[in-house]
Amino acid sequence: xxxxxCRPHCAACCIAPSITSPLPGMPQGKPAxxxxxxxxxxxxxxxxxxxxxxxxxxxxxxxxxxCGESRVQALDWLTQMELATQPVTATTAHG
Numbered sequence: 001x002x003x004x005x006c007r008p009h010c011a012a013c014c015i016a017p018s019i020t021s022p023l024p025g026m027p028q029g030k031p032a033x034x035x036x037x038x039x040x041x042x043x044x045x046x047x048x049x050x051x052x053x054x055x056x057x058x059x060x061x062x063x064x065x066x067c068g069e070s071r072v073q074a075l076d077w078l079t080q081m082e083l084a085t086q087p088v089t090a091t092t093a094h095g
Contacts, residue, residue, distance in 0.1 A: 005062065006044075006062050006067075007062075007067060007071060007074070008042070008043075009042065009043045009071070010043060010067070010071045010074060011035065011036075011039050011043035011044075011045075012067070012071055012074035012075040012078050013057075013060050013062075013066070013074070013078060014035065014036040014038070014039050014043070014045055014057075015033065015034070015035045015036070015075065015078075016032060016033065016074075016075050016078035016079045016081075016082055017032060017056070017060075017078055017081070017082050018030060018031055018032040018082060019036070019054055019056055019057065020056075021054045021055065021056065022054075023036070023038065023047065023052065023053070023054050023057075024037075024038060024047060024052050025037035025038060026038075029054075032079070032082045033079070045057065065077070066078065
């Protein structure tokens, strides 16, 4: 298995997915497609590895499939995963 490091200035995993648990500066979580307020100027997470880091974020590990060959591919893949894992509601089920 190849160990993957985050791509510099990417932050796709901090933008594309929704986060439903509270995090510093976003007590209601974060909607999909919205950059997390914990991103610094280098697009690195200020709370990753800290106790206040949401479990969802801590569990996300970079991989070739998720990160692709570019930031654009990573954003696209994560957006598709977000859409594929949205709960089905009465509106979407019959809409």
